[in-house]
Amino acid sequence: MSNKSAHQPPRWADRFLEWYCRSEILEDLQGDLYEHFERNTISKGKRKAKQIYCLDVLKFFRPYTIRKFKIVNNITSFIMFKNYFKTSVRSIARNKLFSAINVIGLAVSMSIGLLMITFISEVTSFDRFHTDGDRVYRVNNKYQYQQEDPTNFATTSVAMDERIKENIPGIESQVLMTRGFGGDAKLGDKIIPISGLWASEGFTDVFSFEVLRGNPETMLSEPHSVVLTDETAEKIFGIADPMGQTFQLGEDIFTVTGVIRNPPFNSHFTFGALGSYITFMNKNGVGEKGERWKNAWNNMWMNYVYVKLEPNTRVEDVNQKLLALGETESEKYEHITITASLQPLYGIMAGPDLSNNIGNSIGGEIIWILGALTLVVLLSAGFNYTNLSIARSLRRSKEVGVRKVVGATKGQIFNQFITEATIISLISVVFAYLLFMLIKPQFLGLDPSIQRSLQLNITPILFLYFFGFAILVGILAGFFPALFLSKLQAVQALKNAGSTKLFSKVNMRKVLIVIQFTLSMAFIISASIAYTQFKYALGFDLGFKTENVLNVRLEGNDWQKVQTAFSSIPEITQISKSSMITSTGSTYAADMKYGGDSTELFYNDIDENYLELMGHELIAGVNFDKKTPDTDETEIILNEAALKRFNLGTPYEAIGKQVEVDNKDVTIIGVVKDFHYNKIEEGIESFGFRSNNQGFYNVNLKISSTDLPATMNKLENAWNELDPVHEFDSKFYNEQIQSAYSQYQIMGTIVGFLAVLTVSIAALGLLGMAVYTAETRMKEISIRKVLGATEGSLISLLTRGFMWLLLISAALAIPLTYLFFEQKILNDIENRASIGVLELFTGVIIIFGIGILTIGSQVRKAARANPAQTLRSE
Amino acid sequence: MKGTNLGEFEEVVLLTIAALLTEAYSVAICDEIERITDRKVKLGVVHSVLNRLEEKGFVNSQLGEATKVRGGRRKRYFEVTHAGKATLQKVKSQRDELWKLIPEFNLKMI
Numbered sequence: 001m002s003n004k005s006a007h008q009p010p011r012w013a014d015r016f017l018e019w020y021c022r023s024e025i026l027e028d029l030q031g032d033l034y035e036h037f038e039r040n041t042i043s044k045g046k047r048k049a050k051q052i053y054c055l056d057v058l059k060f061f062r063p064y065t066i067r068k069f070k071i072v073n074n075i076t077s078f079i080m081f082k083n084y085f086k087t088s089v090r091s092i093a094r095n096k097l098f099s100a101i102n103v104i105g106l107a108v109s110m111s112i113g114l115l116m117i118t119f120i121s122e123v124t125s126f127d128r129f130h131t132d133g134d135r136v137y138r139v140n141n142k143y144q145y146q147q148e149d150p151t152n153f154a155t156t157s158v159a160m161d162e163r164i165k166e167n168i169p170g171i172e173s174q175v176l177m178t179r180g181f182g183g184d185a186k187l188g189d190k191i192i193p194i195s196g197l198w199a200s201e202g203f204t205d206v207f208s209f210e211v212l213r214g215n216p217e218t219m220l221s222e223p224h225s226v227v228l229t230d231e232t233a234e235k236i237f238g239i240a241d242p243m244g245q246t247f248q249l250g251e252d253i254f255t256v257t258g259v260i261r262n263p264p265f266n267s268h269f270t271f272g273a274l275g276s277y278i279t280f281m282n283k284n285g286v287g288e289k290g291e292r293w294k295n296a297w298n299n300m301w302m303n304y305v306y307v308k309l310e311p312n313t314r315v316e317d318v319n320q321k322l323l324a325l326g327e328t329e330s331e332k333y334e335h336i337t338i339t340a341s342l343q344p345l346y347g348i349m350a351g352p353d354l355s356n357n358i359g360n361s362i363g364g365e366i367i368w369i370l371g372a373l374t375l376v377v378l379l380s381a382g383f384n385y386t387n388l389s390i391a392r393s394l395r396r397s398k399e400v401g402v403r404k405v406v407g408a409t410k411g412q413i414f415n416q417f418i419t420e421a422t423i424i425s426l427i428s429v430v431f432a433y434l435l436f437m438l439i440k441p442q443f444l445g446l447d448p449s450i451q452r453s454l455q456l457n458i459t460p461i462l463f464l465y466f467f468g469f470a471i472l473v474g475i476l477a478g479f480f481p482a483l484f485l486s487k488l489q490a491v492q493a494l495k496n497a498g499s500t501k502l503f504s505k506v507n508m509r510k511v512l513i514v515i516q517f518t519l520s521m522a523f524i525i526s527a528s529i530a531y532t533q534f535k536y537a538l539g540f541d542l543g544f545k546t547e548n549v550l551n552v553r554l555e556g557n558d559w560q561k562v563q564t565a566f567s568s569i570p571e572i573t574q575i576s577k578s579s580m581i582t583s584t585g586s587t588y589a590a591d592m593k594y595g596g597d598s599t600e601l602f603y604n605d606i607d608e609n610y611l612e613l614m615g616h617e618l619i620a621g622v623n624f625d626k627k628t629p630d631t632d633e634t635e636i637i638l639n640e641a642a643l644k645r646f647n648l649g650t651p652y653e654a655i656g657k658q659v660e661v662d663n664k665d666v667t668i669i670g671v672v673k674d675f676h677y678n679k680i681e682e683g684i685e686s687f688g689f690r691s692n693n694q695g696f697y698n699v700n701l702k703i704s705s706t707d708l709p710a711t712m713n714k715l716e717n718a719w720n721e722l723d724p725v726h727e728f729d730s731k732f733y734n735e736q737i738q739s740a741y742s743q744y745q746i747m748g749t750i751v752g753f754l755a756v757l758t759v760s761i762a763a764l765g766l767l768g769m770a771v772y773t774a775e776t777r778m779k780e781i782s783i784r785k786v787l788g789a790t791e792g793s794l795i796s797l798l799t800r801g802f803m804w805l806l807l808i809s810a811a812l813a814i815p816l817t818y819l820f821f822e823q824k825i826l827n828d829i830e831n832r833a834s835i836g837v838l839e840l841f842t843g844v845i846i847i848f849g850i851g852i853l854t855i856g857s858q859v860r861k862a863a864r865a866n867p868a869q870t871l872r873s874e
Numbered sequence: 875m876k877g878t879n880l881g882e883f884e885e886v887v888l889l890t891i892a893a894l895l896t897e898a899y900s901v902a903i904c905d906e907i908e909r910i911t912d913r914k915v916k917l918g919v920v921h922s923v924l925n926r927l928e929e930k931g932f933v934n935s936q937l938g939e940a941t942k943v944r945g946g947r948r949k950r951y952f953e954v955t956h957a958g959k960a961t962l963q964k965v966k967s968q969r970d971e972l973w974k975l976i977p978e979f980n981l982k983m984i
Contacts, residue, residue: 025925025950027937027947027948028899028949028950029921030945030947031945031948031949032900032901032921032944034943034944035943035944036901036917038944056917056918059918060921062918062922
């Protein structure tokens with residue numbers, strides 16, 4: 001057998017020939033080719049003969065051999081399409097339950113699909129308004145401390161800008177920007193806070209923000225020039241012409257040299273004003289210290305460099321030069337390696353999550369995850385359609401048989417069923433659109449950061465995508481049933497109609513059901529694990545007390561005044577200040593040295609009241625004294641981990657030892673008990689409380705109040721009197737911690753929502769299958785009943801099959817989800833809730849409950865039916 | 875109907891069909907031309923020429939009996955039609971006329 005088939009020419013070539021060749025000449029042409037093939041097999045070997053055969057088939061594709069695709073054919077197929085449409089609509093209308101199950105399932109899952117389409121098309125449309133934006137790249141730094149894992153930053157150094165100009169050819173224009181421009185703009189007695197970036201002259205060359213006034217070439221070239229957005233200009237100057245006007249910002253007077261239209265929504269960064277970079281440079285880049293700052297390769301936390309390459313410059317070349325540059329520059333530093341690479345402008349919004357990002361970005365990872373989840377939900381609904389259609393095909397096999405006898409070809413049957421599926425999915429997409437409009441605001445409201453960076457506007461082109469999406473879903477969902485039905489033999493279909501022999505595809509149906517339920521269970525289990533982790537993080541003992549602590553942003557106000565204002569409120573029992581809020585995900589770090597060893601020291605600048613207010617436990621030594629702003633930093637309080645890191649001995653031994661922090665010698669005066677200064681996923685490393693006494697940004701208030709709203713009111717009034725410009729920006733510590741862990745909450749919400757969807761879709765599918773089984777086995781049930789089977793035994797007979805499938809799904813879902821979370825997601829997390837039996841089995845129990853309910857209701861109906869009636873109808 | 879001109883290769887094919895009598899099907903024609911003229915002949919070329927000759931009405935074709943070779947597919951046998959024969963005759967007489975006009979010495983091989 002195999003010997004014979006080995007002498008066959010390639011099957012695809014044969015098929016191709018049969019497809020294109022006119023029937024009149026096909027037979028002898030193919031015969032000729034076969035004869036040649038046989039001859040070649042003997043003279044040149046099998047492989048060569050096959051090659052020649054394929055080539056010949058292709059060569060014979062000529063005008064005179066090609067079958068005429070006549071217009072008449074098209075008209076017939078159009079007429080046939082009308083017929084498919086009509087029969088499809090009739091069949092949909094006849095089987096209301098099945099159609100409803102399919103439409104509901106598809107509509108629900110497609111609404112998520114529409115959301116995804118909108119989401120992805122919006123994210124990828126970011127920054128497209130820049131002319132030649134495909135040539136614009138951002139220089140991203142990669143920072144590696146010794147051999148630790150490198151971190152990627154969106155920022156780079158001021159020195160990088162200079163080095164690129166000197167060393168890297170092929171760059172048309174570049175711009176250097178630094179965060180931190182802004183403050184309170186004073187015009188007469190009007191004070192308007194503005195914020196933006198310091199930007200060098202190249203800004204208008206690299207980017208194409210719309211310049212409304214001023215000369216784009218020169219507006220950022222003079223010191224003390226400022227370019228405002230139209231919005232900011234209006235805030236400061238009202239309707240007056242802002243050009244050439246001046247206002248005070250800090251100690252400097254700035255002149256308005258241009259107006260730019262407010263950055264559009266789909267720009268990855270925004271600004272209210274741009275200060276000319278030379279102003280910033282003149283202030284910071286002079287003197288010995290300034291030179292050091294300018295040339296420091298590791299001064300890379302605030303600056304962004306964007307370049308526009310020349311049209312024929314290759315990105316790889318520039319990247320290679322950047323890498324080489326980074327390696328040589330990093331040699332000057334002992335412990336760190338900083339290299340850089342280019343990131344395309346169009347890829348920033350959907351790109352990887354980077355530290356110190358200039359604006360909001362949706363991580364590429366999130367897009368993939370959401371996309372995959374959407375696909376899963378869609379698959380589930382698609383499986384429903386496939387399953388139910390194949391189940392129903394038993395009934396429709398007769399129809400197919402008749403059609404075939406009358407002369408329908410395989411292709412026509414196939415088209416008919418695909419048409420039917422497509423009609424269902426087109427109906428579904430209409431409902432899906434309505435659902436989509438409902439879930440859109442919910443999705444946007446999940447997290448403030450989503451709302452800031454996404455709008456999910458519906459553009460006309462999207463409707464086209466939606467339509468295409470519906471067609472695609474229809475074709476994919478209908479593919480298997482259509483294939484299955486079109487393959488039926490007419491004789492068999494008519495003779496054996498109703499026999500289960502046609503069901504060679506039964507196993508596939510079972511597999512699909514198992515996949516569906518495995519996914520549903522996995523979703524439920526994931527949601528409950530995420531929720532548990534969220535609860536765990538919130539209830540975690542951080543090592544200090546955050547209850548009733550209100551953190552207020554100082555907004556650059558004089559600390560003395562703030563303290564006086566707040567002290568007069570009796571509900572405030574304690575006041576302290578700090579540079580940052582620990583345990584909410586951000587950290588400050590400094591370089592710490594002791595005895596030839598060095599490490600990264602995380603720190604917080606605090607005053608003398610902070611430790612007591614937050615309930616930190618001093619296990620040795622003393623607290624800071626009261627300091628004035630101009631005292632030098634001479635003391636430090638470390639945590640236990642820092643002592644262990646440097647072998648400083650017991651807490652008591654460590655007191656009085658000298659360490660170096662940020663090149664300053666400081667004495668250890670106290671040791672605090674270890675606490676979680678970062679999020680609890682991270683471990684505890686060296687941490688210190690410093691008393692730098694500059695750069696306080698927060699006021700911490702301990703409140704003891706019985707009427708919180710009234711107290712808040714008082715606080716706000718006190719603030720408004722003190723600082724009418726800035727809003728009273730206060731948050732309770734516990735709320736801040738909660739929002740730091742919002743990722744779990746968001747993940748739980750999304751996955752939970754999807755779980756509900758997949759479960760309902762799967763349950764609908766199960767319902768359909770149960771109805772179908774009950775109907776087709778009605779007679780069998782009746783006969784069993786007549787012979788004396790009890791209702792209970794009938795129910796167990798009919799339910800057993802499904803229960804097995806559910807059991808298999810559970811057996812797959814539990815270990816897979818468990819392993820996935822253990823290995824992939826929770827693996828890197830230092831402190832985490834363990835995955836308990838409860839989390840793992842809730843999903844299974846819920847699914848079983850739903851399964852028993854859906855199947856049971858149908859089976860019970862069947863088992864209770866009067867056998868006399870069902871049997872009589874024969 | 876297309877022009878009744880006979881190209882060089884068409885003439886060869888037509889003559890071969892006539893020479894092969896009842897055994898004239900594409901592969902045999904191919905082989906015969908290869909044997910006589912000693913040049914490589916592609917099946918595709920012969921095929922298209924046969925198609926053209928049939929369009930011009932110089933040959934007729936019909937399917938033969940099924941055989942075991944060729945995957946059971948029938949052969950298409952060709953025969954020269956009356957018009958084909960007439961054209962061949964005409965071509966031959968034209969050539970002969972020309973031959974007669976040539977003095978003998980002119981064709982002596984040097």
